[in-house]
Amino acid sequence: MNIYREITNFFNGIKTEKRIIGSSLQKRNLYAIKLGEGSPTGIAVYGIHGREWLTARLAKAHFRDGNKQGVVGSIWLVPLANPDGALLSQKGLTAAKGCPYFRYLSAYSNGELRLWKANARGVDLNVNFDAEWGTGKRNVRRRGAENYIGERPFSEPESLALKRFTEEISPDYTVSFHTKGEEIYWHFGQGALQSARDYRIGQALSMATGYPLRLARGSVGGYKDWCISTLKIPSYTVEVGSDAFTHPLRGAAFWNINQHCGGALVALSAAVQNEKDDKRRKIYASGDCSGETWLEAGGSAHRGGDCLRG
Numbered sequence: 001m002n003i004y005r006e007i008t009n010f011f012n013g014i015k016t017e018k019r020i021i022g023s024s025l026q027k028r029n030l031y032a033i034k035l036g037e038g039s040p041t042g043i044a045v046y047g048i049h050g051r052e053w054l055t056a057r058l059a060k061a062h063f064r065d066g067n068k069q070g071v072v073g074s075i076w077l078v079p080l081a082n083p084d085g086a087l088l089s090q091k092g093l094t095a096a097k098g099c100p101y102f103r104y105l106s107a108y109s110n111g112e113l114r115l116w117k118a119n120a121r122g123v124d125l126n127v128n129f130d131a132e133w134g135t136g137k138r139n140v141r142r143r144g145a146e147n148y149i150g151e152r153p154f155s156e157p158e159s160l161a162l163k164r165f166t167e168e169i170s171p172d173y174t175v176s177f178h179t180k181g182e183e184i185y186w187h188f189g190q191g192a193l194q195s196a197r198d199y200r201i202g203q204a205l206s207m208a209t210g211y212p213l214r215l216a217r218g219s220v221g222g223y224k225d226w227c228i229s230t231l232k233i234p235s236y237t238v239e240v241g242s243d244a245f246t247h248p249l250r251g252a253a254f255w256n257i258n259q260h261c262g263g264a265l266v267a268l269s270a271a272v273q274n275e276k277d278d279k280r281r282k283i284y285a286s287g288d289c290s291g292e293t294w295l296e297a298g299g300s301a302h303r304g305g306d307c308l309r310g
């Protein structure tokens with residue numbers, strides 16, 4: 001079964017809160033499914049890169065296991081953020097029937113699209129966000145399988161839908177699952193306090209997955225980068241799956257991925273709650289921080305009446 005059909009069936013079978021948050025260039029649905037209830041609120045994104053479609057199955061596992069083990073608060077899962085790209089990688093040109101870019105896609109590498117990461121018109125969605133857009137070392141200005149930034153930030157229906165949904169939900173944190181390499185990116189030039197907070201929470205995610213925290217190398221314009229720089233919330237990119245696997249990762253790699261990442265959302269949501277509790281204790285202890293919010297600062301000690309705005 002193709003991954004879009006698989007995720008559509010999964011979505012249709014869910015009885016709890018769910019939404020269609022937009023549609024792709026080829027008019028496939030972009031789904032969101034709510035896990036848990038209340039605060040803190042997170043968003044987890046899967047499959048924003050076409051060839052990394054196996055992560056959509058991690059979304060299913062996270063939903064199933066999260067319901068059993070209980071995430072803290074609630075997390076909206078976006079199980080397949082780039083359905084067109086996923087199907088191009090999985091099914092090749094047959095997935096592009098009726099697409100206005102069919103001829104382009106057909107000419108591209110003679111229709112060999114297994115390694116395709118972009119959407120159906122060759123924009124890499126994870127460099128299309130408004131976060132130092134277009135300044136990355138690997139950014140390119142021509143359509144292709146990867147790294148094309150698009151005509152402007154949020155030029156694509158998929159990235160725009162994710163932006164709007166995120167702004168509407170106003171989450172406390174976000175996490176995105178990619179393949180591969182077994183590491184976690186957590187930084188995007190945030191200031192000292194925000195950075196300390198995000199590192200602490202990231203350590204819990206690192207412990208849960210067994211993947212180390214890493215600094216991204218010259219990567220900009222991603223969903224995580226936008227969440228960190230614009231929304232000022234902790235945001236992580238988790239690269240799942242050993243480098244021993246080759247792209248695109250297939251079913252056989254899933255056992256390995258789930259072994260490491262099955263508990264990621266439970267651990268992450270608990271770490272965010274801990275951080276908020278810890279911060280609240282410090283605010284009470286300091287006495288006069290009535291206007292303090294989670295978004296404004298990062299869980300460090302009270303400083304001189306300025307409520308942690310470091």
Ligand SMILES: [Zn+2]
Binds near residue numbers: 179
């Ligand atoms: Zn990726």
